[in-house]
Amino acid sequence: xxxxxxxxxxxxxxxxxxxxxxxxxxxxxxxxxxxxxxxxxxxxxxxxxxxxxxxxxxxxxxxxxxxxxxxxxxxxxxxxxxxxxxxxxxxxxxxxxxxxxxxxxxxxxxxxxxxxxxxxxxxxxxxxxxxxxxxxxxxxxxxxxxxxxxxxxxxxxxxxxxxxxxxxxxxxxxxxxxxxxxxxxxxx
Amino acid sequence: xxxxxxxxxxxxxxxxxxxxxxxxxxxxxxxxxxxxxxxxxxxxxxxxxxxxxxxxxxxxxxxxxxxxxxxxxxxxxxxxxxxxxxxxxxxxxxxxxxxxxxxxxxxxxxxxxxxxxxxxxxxxxxxxxxxxxxxxxxxxxxxxxxxxxxxxxxxxxxxxxxxxxxxxxxxxxxxxxxxxxxxxxxxxxxxxxxxxxxxxxxxxxxxxxxxxxxxxxxxxxxxxxxxxxxxxxxxxxxxxxxxxxxxxxxxxxxxxxxxxxxxxxxxxxxxxxxxxxxxxxxxxxxxxxxxxxxxxxxxxxxxxxxxxxxxxxxxxxxxxxxxxxxxxxxxxxxxxxxxxxxxxxxxxxxxxxxxxxxxxxxxxxxx
Numbered sequence: 001x002x003x004x005x006x007x008x009x010x011x012x013x014x015x016x017x018x019x020x021x022x023x024x025x026x027x028x029x030x031x032x033x034x035x036x037x038x039x040x041x042x043x044x045x046x047x048x049x050x051x052x053x054x055x056x057x058x059x060x061x062x063x064x065x066x067x068x069x070x071x072x073x074x075x076x077x078x079x080x081x082x083x084x085x086x087x088x089x090x091x092x093x094x095x096x097x098x099x100x101x102x103x104x105x106x107x108x109x110x111x112x113x114x115x116x117x118x119x120x121x122x123x124x125x126x127x128x129x130x131x132x133x134x135x136x137x138x139x140x141x142x143x144x145x146x147x148x149x150x151x152x153x154x155x156x157x158x159x160x161x162x163x164x165x166x167x168x169x170x171x172x173x174x175x176x177x178x179x180x181x182x183x184x185x186x187x188x
Numbered sequence: 189x190x191x192x193x194x195x196x197x198x199x200x201x202x203x204x205x206x207x208x209x210x211x212x213x214x215x216x217x218x219x220x221x222x223x224x225x226x227x228x229x230x231x232x233x234x235x236x237x238x239x240x241x242x243x244x245x246x247x248x249x250x251x252x253x254x255x256x257x258x259x260x261x262x263x264x265x266x267x268x269x270x271x272x273x274x275x276x277x278x279x280x281x282x283x284x285x286x287x288x289x290x291x292x293x294x295x296x297x298x299x300x301x302x303x304x305x306x307x308x309x310x311x312x313x314x315x316x317x318x319x320x321x322x323x324x325x326x327x328x329x330x331x332x333x334x335x336x337x338x339x340x341x342x343x344x345x346x347x348x349x350x351x352x353x354x355x356x357x358x359x360x361x362x363x364x365x366x367x368x369x370x371x372x373x374x375x376x377x378x379x380x381x382x383x384x385x386x387x388x389x390x391x392x393x394x395x396x397x398x399x400x401x402x403x404x405x406x407x408x409x410x411x412x413x414x415x416x417x418x419x420x421x422x423x424x425x426x427x428x429x430x431x432x433x434x435x436x437x438x439x440x441x442x443x444x445x446x447x448x449x450x451x452x453x454x455x456x457x458x459x460x461x462x463x464x465x466x467x468x469x470x471x472x473x474x475x476x477x478x479x480x481x482x483x484x485x486x487x488x489x490x491x492x493x494x495x496x497x498x499x500x501x502x503x504x505x506x507x508x509x510x511x512x513x514x515x516x517x518x519x520x521x522x523x524x525x526x527x528x529x530x531x532x533x534x535x536x537x538x539x540x541x542x543x544x545x546x547x548x549x550x551x552x553x554x555x
Contacts (some may be wrong), residue, residue, distance in 0.1 A: 023474045025538045079538060134470050141470075145538040 004096045007107050011114040012090040015122055019130040020082035021137055025145075027075050027152050032159040039072040041155040046070060049147060066140055070148075077148055081137045083129055089118050157182050195226045196233040198296045203237055206292075206324040207244025208251055212331035219332055220301040225293050237292075241284055245320060249384075253391030259515070260387050261438050264506040272388050280384045284317035287344060291321055294342075300329070303337030311344035314374050316382050319350040323389075326355040327396075336361050349375045350385070352423045354393055357400045360419025361412060369426055379430045383439065390442045397446035401483055404460045410468055410476035413461075417479020424486040435509070437493050441516040447487045448519035451527050457481075457534040474540065481535040484528040490517065491525050 029038045043053045051058040056073040066081045091114045097106045157175070160182060164170055168188035175182050192200065198218055205215040229237065254272030262268055268275045291309060298306040311318070322345055329339055336358045339345050345359055346352075349370045352359060359365070369375075378386065400420070407413045424443065431439050460480040464473065494517045497510035504510075520528075534540060 021469045021471055023470050023538055025536050028533070077538065130469065137470055141539045148538070 004098055005100055005103055006094060006096050007103060007110060008092065008094040009107060009110045009114060010090065010092045011111060011118055012088070013115075013118040013122055014089075015087045016084065017087060017122070017126045017129065018082060018084045019126060019133055020080060021130065021134050022078060022080035023137075023141070024076055024078045027070070027077055027148060029075060029152065030156050030159070032156065032163050037162075038155065038159060041158045042070075042151060043072055045151040045155045045158075049151060062140075064136060066137065068144065079137065079141065079144060081133050081140075083133050085125075085129055087122055087125055089121050089125075091118055091121075153180055160184065190232050190236060192230065192233045192236070193226055195224060195296070196229055198223050199225070199229070199292050200233060200236055200240060202295050203240045203292055204244065205328055206248075206321060207240060208248045209240065209244055212328055215328070216332040219295060219328070219334060220299065222299040222305075223296050225297045229289075237289075241288070241317070241321075245282060245317070248324065249320075249388040252389055254388035256391060258390075259438075259512055261436060261509055261512060264435060264509045267508045267512050272384070275387070276384055280381075282317045282320065282385070283315045284321060285313075285315045287311040287314060287318045288321040291318070291325060291344065295325060298338060300334045300338050303335050303341070306338035306341075308338070309342040309344040312347050312371065314344070314348055314377070316377055316385065318344075319348045319374065319378065319382070320385060322348045323350045323354055326351050326358055330355070330358060330399075347371055347374055349378050349423075349426075350382070350389075352419070353427060354389070354396045356419035356423050357403060357416045360415050362415065364415045364418035365422045367422060369422060375426065375430055379427075379434050379436065379439075383436060386439045390439070390445070393442035394445035394449070397442065397483060398449050401446070401450045401460070404480055405463050407463050407480075408465050410464055410472045413464060413476040414472075414479045417476075417482040420482035421479075421486065424482075424489065428486075428489045432493075437490070438509070438512050438516065440490050440493075441519075443483070443486060444490050444516055444520050447483060447528060448521075448524055450483070451520065451524045454527055457531050457540070460531075461535065461540075474536075477535045477540045481532045484532050484535075487520065487525060487528045 027042075029035075029042060032038065033041075039056070043051075043058055046058040046060075047053060049060070051060045051068070051070065053072075056071060058070045058072060060068045062068070064081070065083070066079060069078045069080075070076070071078070093110050093114050095106055095110050097103050161170070161173065161184065164184040164186050168186045170184060171187050172185040173183070201210055202215055202218065204210040205212060250272065257269065257271050257274075259267050259269040260275060262275075290311065294307075294309045300306060314322070326339060326345065329336070339355075340359045340362050346365075347370045352365055352370060356365065400416070404413065404416070407416070424440075428440060431437050461477050464476055464480075466473070490513070494513055497513040500507055500510035
């Protein structure tokens with residue numbers, strides 16, 4: 001008469017995961033004044049928006065960790081968000097064999113199966129975390145694009161005023177905030 | 189009457205389909221299922237094949253655009269106008285090597301509708317005739333709506349610059365064209381001896397590129413769009429570099445014509461990216477959106493040439509060549525160029541990857 005042997009295995013997976021997502025775009029600065037001056041004007045506008053200038057880059061880190069970097073020389077805007085998490089997953093499994101000599105083999109198979117399941121679970125958690133990051137970033141982008149566009153437009157307007165002042169005496173400046181049009185009357 | 193074996197008949201029928209003698213629909217069942225091929229052809233079949241390729245290739249080049257009276261460069265000063273055979277009165281030899289025979293056998297013997305069962309077609313040293321036969325095969329595959337796998341996985345097709353020029357979405361869908369691309373020798377053959385082919389195929393290439401752009405609306409996976417866009421960008425950049433080197437910038441007119449047709453009704457950015465699923469990472473989606481605008485970005489190359497051409501005076505040596513470029517540019521024009529630039533910017537904006545569900549394409553682009 002054969003006797004059944006019960007095998008119980010417990011597996012734990014500990015992993016530190018880091019996910020990130022980001023987008024990059026370029027800003028088009030009109031060459032109204034020399035490139036250095038245009039960069040300075042844009043940097044000043046960005047500083048008004050909470051950016052910190054460090055050489056040729058202006059960076060702002062938001063409360064949720066979103067990092068917005070503007071490369072003033074290259075004219076690129078990079079938005080990145082990353083998240084980290086410590087995963088600790090455990091799983092238990094059991095099986096039975098009828099021959100004691102097969103116990104070791106069965107235990108090994110069970111362990112491998114549990115490890116595979118834990119790997120899949122960890123991947124799913126990582127993907128969830130990645131999705132959270134992407135969703136957070138998505139919510140930001142629309143406003144951020146408008147903010148950057150606004151800063152570029154204001155710096156272009158500032159450059160036009162400077163250019164006009166260098167041409168002669170400014171008699172009148174009229175700005176339409178709705179359409180963004182700017183009329184400068186200069187006496188040369 | 190000539191009598192040939194069944195397998196030889198199949199091969200000759202496919203050769204006729206490539207050169208427009210038989211409709212694509214008539215050979216589709218032949219291409220989809222495998223057929224046994226005799227190891228070699230008999231003398232009657234060889235004679236018939238030579239006839240089909242010799243006469244058919246010329247006829248097909250005529251049908252695909254060679255008939256159209258137009259102007260192309262002979263030298264920087266000389267710009268003859270007329271049909272292909274009027275511009276090139278001296279006979280041009282197009283040699284088909286053993287690879288063309290292998291290609292025909294491969295088309296008949298492979299079950300092209302089951303990519304996993306098809307062996308890739310090998311071949312590296314391609315003659316001009318081989319490139320033309322491979323190009324026509326890609327076109328036949330597209331017309332028969334065959335799966336791209338067997339063609340995209342075959343080194344012979346991947347080594348043919350003419351195939352990349354006409355079918356970047358077919359060959360690059362899974363694996364984009366690498367930066368170094370097809371062998372330099374094949375490119376060199378195409379832009380030196382092959383200028384007659386390129387002249388004849390300008391209209392056909394424009395038609396293909398319009399088709400590719402229209403097809404982008406149906407692309408769902410961002411990775412596929414990235415692969416297509418990267419292939420388009422790589423092939424046009426390589427082609428432009430070579431044409432600039434050989435002073436044959438007029439042979440990029442198909443890009444201008446295709447862009448002109450696509451942008452005629454000033455479509456919105458969603459016309460290209462409306463089908464892309466809002467899944468995956470934002471960076472991947474943004475990369476896909478950029479890739480979708482590959483043709484629109486590439487228009488800047490002839491745009492740059494046109495700027496240079498505008499500065500050429502009537503007594504300069506390259507006045508004729510410059511005037512030709514300016515005439516070709518009229519198909520797109522400054523408004524078209526400005527719209528292309530706006531679209532590229534729109535596709536590269538931070539919020540482009542979010543999709544714009546409110547803006548639907550309102551106008552259809554017609555050929």
